[in-house]
Amino acid sequence: MLPEPLLEIKQLKKFYDIKTGWFQPKQQVKAVDDVSFTVYKGETFGLVGESGCGKSTTGRAILRLQEMTSGEIWFQGENIAGLSYEKMRKLRRKMQMVFQDPYASLNPKKTILQILTEPLRVHGLYSQEERVKKAIEILEIVGLSEYHLHSYPHEFSGGQRQRIGIAKAVILQPELIIADEPVSALDVSIQSQVINLLLKLQRDFQLTYVFISHDLGVVRHITDRVGVMYLGKLVELAQTEDIFTDPKHPYTKALLSAVPITHPDEEKDRVILAGDVPSPLNPPQGCTFHPRCPDCMMICKTEKPPVIDLGNHVVACHMYST
Amino acid sequence: MGKESPLLEVKQLQTHIKTAGGVVKAVNGVDLTVYAGETLGIVGESGCGKSVTSLSVMGLLPKPMAYVERGHILFDGRDITELPEKEMRKLRGNEISMIFQEPMTSLNPVFTIGQQLSEPLRQHTSLNKKQIRTKIIEMLRSVGIPRAEQIIDEYPHQLSGGMRQRAMISLAMLCEPKLLIADEPTTALDVTIQAQILQLMREIKQEKKMSILLITHDLGVVAEMCDRVVVMYAGQVVENADVRTIFNSPKHPYTRGLLASMPNSNERKGELKSIPGSVPRPDELPQGCTFAPRCPQAVEKCWQERPPLLSLTHQFCRCWLYTHEHQEVAAHAT
Structure with missing residues (x-):
């Protein structure tokens, strides 16, 4: 069976203008620079990278929570990049988001019932009684109970709040859920509970996830394919197992080797990267990774690397262009 | 265990915090020992009392809301539980120092790196201004900060997260302490920067032969760094063992x-x-x-x-x- 593409991102760009002074020319931060990928129905697509690499901006741009500078977003065969605000609002019934911080993303003045029925109300679905019934149903699915309906967010722990955040996204039965670091703010023992919940919901509702995270252990566990981002660019994209067992791009190699060992007797060949991520305000010429790259060549300093398809494994690096 | 001399001993520590809803027993009878030259990890989830334990050792509890109710803290054989603030200041930053999770909030934004780093030297040594400056530049270089001569006159906001944490470490290391308490030193950092900082801490520990009390929730960091591990849950130690024992045959x-x-x-x-x-x-x-x-x-x-x-x-x-x-x-x- 051929996988059916649900979401196609084509040459997505998001630039921010930075004012430097009255008469100075504006500077541009290229937060997302020419990113393209496809997400197939029913899969979990991971986006990984360090802070500031543009993974969250990409996620928000897909939902048009942030207007992009240019590019196309094809969702179920329709380019949604130019849709009006109203149409986009209707479309978000099918694409929902789970945010990182369960403390900041729930309205503290609303009860759980109000929080959960709001998306249904906005989209004009069901009658009042049915909405309450739906809310109870979804609460039970995410491991809470009817008893919690009239509580406020502050009465819950971090893990429970994230369950509510997930319930709020799933109650509309969307096709696509963009999860932006959904487990990063949680304790280890709670993290695994929430990951289990996400996996269960995917099985039960045939959800497609775009899973944004910097935690490579979690990404390896939950995703089918992974895109690695560095300074606004997608540097590598492949099946999860391929990325983790046979990384091609020097950045991916370094990123994987930096993950802490899981047992004190484990030996690991470390590629310790020198320096920090450069400022996106004036990224390096040529390949943006070249100042930190252990395999840097002459050509990397001047020319942007081409995107090379090695058969199901896409990498943007001069090393693989023969 | 028991061959080296204990550097820090915490005995039956109970730290209580007064809140509007009554007294909370944040730390409820904790025993732990750090031997000279070893890294002891304290692992636990948020609210288990690991940070309060470290603040009790440093004498940095927000008084009078939080106080040590019972127990003793011995540093180098000397009871420092009831030490007056003046005596404690001689110890703090000199023989015990601490690095915190969030380097942006623990460095003062209105002072330059040099001004902040000269403070422990002015407190604890009799170096003059010039000597202090050379010593700081030397220290900044040794933790891998490039352009140390310029960075010394820059403000914390001009540095990246990894650089700030390096500056924090150099601040803690200036007086060559015997014990370094690191409270989630890499939690706020990216993995590649985390690997750099952990590597740096290992090197410094090797070189200066100091002890580290590492507080973390990340078992990966524990596997990388620690010799022994204390697992805490709800204000108590639930398991205390060698790092290999913890990973190979955990009991609790x-x-x-x-x-x-x-x-x-x-x-x-x-x-x-x-x-x-x-x-x-x-x-x-x-x-x-x-x-x-x-x-x-x-x-x-x-x-x-x-x-x-x-x-x-x-x-x-x-x-x-x-x-x-x-x-x-x-x-x-x-």
């Missing part, structure tokens, strides 16, 4: 649960093993074992009586399951 159900819930130890896409429920709030601790409500192996006794810290062959463990194989009761918490 909580330690086992933590290790099992790491994604790497589970089949991909499969159900992760997890600990049900969540950490109890300090004001609603159960009467028996604090972990009993979440424990898969809890028996009747666990709900009634709090278990003592048992001394087993390779480790200490606070669990009723092992009463038949223990040798002696190491400590009994109330």
Whole structure:
């Protein structure tokens, strides 16, 4: 069976203008620079990278929570990049988001019932009684109970709040859920509970996830394919197992080797990267990774690397262009 | 264990915090020892009392809300629990120093790096201005900060997260302390920067032969850095052992649960093993074992009586399951 593409991102760009002074020319931060990928129905697509690499901006741009500078977003065969605000609002019934911080993303003045029925109300679905019934149903699915309906967010722990955040996204039965670091703010023992919940919901509702995270252990566990981002660019994209067992791009190699060992007797060949991520305000010429790259060549300093398809494994690096 | 001399000994420490809802026992009878030249890890989830323990050692508790109710803290054989503030200041930054989780909030934004780094030297040494400046530049270089001569006159906001944490480490290392307390030193950093900082801490430890008390929730960091591990839950030590023993044969159900819930130890896409429920709030601790409500192996006794810290062959463990194989009761918490 051929996988059916649900979401196609084509040459997505998001630039921010930075004012430097009255008469100075504006500077541009290229937060997302020419990113393209496809997400197939029913899969979990991971986006990984360090802070500031543009993974969250990409996620928000897909939902048009942030207007992009240019590019196309094809969702179920329709380019949604130019849709009006109203149409986009209707479309978000099918694409929902789970945010990182369960403390900041729930309205503290609303009860759980109000929080959960709001998306249904906005989209004009069901009658009042049915909405309450739906809310109870979804609460039970995410491991809470009817008893919690009239509580406020502050009465819950971090893990429970994230369950509510997930319930709020799933109650509309969307096709696509963009999860932006959904487990990063949680304790280890709670993290695994929430990951289990996400996996269960995917099985039960045939959800497609775009899973944004910097935690490579979690990404390896939950995703089918992974895109690695560095300074606004997608540097590598492949099946999860391929990325983790046979990384091609020097950045991916370094990123994987930096993950802490899981047992004190484990030996690991470390590629310790020198320096920090450069400022996106004036990224390096040529390949943006070249100042930190252990395999840097002459050509990397001047020319942007081409995107090379090695058969199901896409990498943007001069090393693989023969 | 027991060959080297203990540098820091915490005995039956109880730290209480006064809140509007009554007194919270944030740390409830903690025993731990850091030997000279070793790295001891304290592992636990938020609210288990690991940070309060470290603040008690440093004498940095927000008084008068938080105070040491009972117990002793011995540093180099000297009881520092009741030390007056003036004496404590001679110790702090000089013989014990601390690095914090968030380098942006722990550096003062209105002073340059140089101004902040000269403070411990002015306090604890008799160097003159010029000597202080050379020493700081030397220190900044040794922690891998490029352009140290310029960075010394820059403000914290001009540095990146990794650079700030390096500056924090150099601040802590200036007086060559015997003990470095690191409270989640890499939690706010990216993985590649985390690897750099951990590497740096290992090198400094090797070179200066100091001890590190590393507080973290990340078992990966523990596996990388620590010689021995103390696992805390709800204000108490539940397990205390060699790092290999913790990873190879953990005894306490909580330690086992933590290790099992790491994604790497589970089949991909499969159900992760997890600990049900969540950490109890300090004001609603159960009467028996604090972990009993979440424990898969809890028996009747666990709900009634709090278990003592048992001394087993390779480790200490606070669990009723092992009463038949223990040798002696190491400590009994109330």
